Amino acid sequence: MKDIPNSGTYVMMLSGGLDSALLSYLVLKELPNTKLVLSSVCHQSLNYYNLFNVIAITNWLHARFPNRIEEHYIGYYKDRNEARNNRTKTRDRLINKHQASGILTGMTLNPSELMTEGRDESRDKKREIRVISSHGVYHYRPFINSTKQTVAELYNEHNLQDLANLTISCESESLPRPCKECWWCKEKYWAFGYY
Incomplete structure (x- = not known):
């Protein structure tokens, strides 16, 4: 958090997962002179996917x-491709509307133990914070060069099990969720010891 100025408004993608929920909490707790504009992408026909979690x-x-x-914008899209294609436009609009001074993303580094199919390969190597x-x-x-184990440690350090219980990591579009099979479920289990 030391690299993020303690002033202004930040636009942040809130996916409903562990990383973005934790980053939202830490910014609000440790940077008291800031405000957040949250942006969530939800599947228009699969309400169970992440809608209930982000709310x-x-x-x-x-x-x-x-x-x-300041705002929690929820965009509804028919599939992941449409969501990805509209993410930048939505972010631009929210930055302009709120005169935001920055963007926050709670993305982590892939653990070397889980370099398997299904992962987001852009997270394989360290990058600029x-x-x-x-x-x-x-x-x-801020988490880009840390694995999900660091996120798990921060949840424990800040006694945030109740927040963790509200999140969803599973990327499966069908029930039951968590599926315990997708890469994201495996990453959560690797770091937290549960799905």
Whole structure:
């Protein structure tokens, strides 16, 4: 958190997963002069996919940090490709609307033990924590060079099991979830010891 200025408004993607939920909490707790604009992408016909999770996480954050979340935008898309194609447009719009001073992403580094099929290969190597975005503002990724084990340690250190219970890591589009088979379920189990 030391690289993120303690002032201004930040646009952050809230996926409903462990990383973005934790980063939202840490920013609100450790940077008291900041505000967040949360942006979530939800599947328009699969309400169980992450919609309930992002709403529950946002409500949990609101209860602990009143008046610090300026907006929680939820975009509904028919599939992942449509969501990816609209992510930058949505982020641009929110940055302009809220005159945001930066972007936050709670992405982690892939663990060497899980270099298997199904992972996001862009997370295989270390990268810069702070970069200039195409919007001309800084994009902060404080977990980018840490694995999910660091995230698990931070959940324990801050006694955030109740927040962890609101998240979903599973990428399966069918029930039951967690599927315990997708790469994301395996990563969570590797770091947390449960699905």
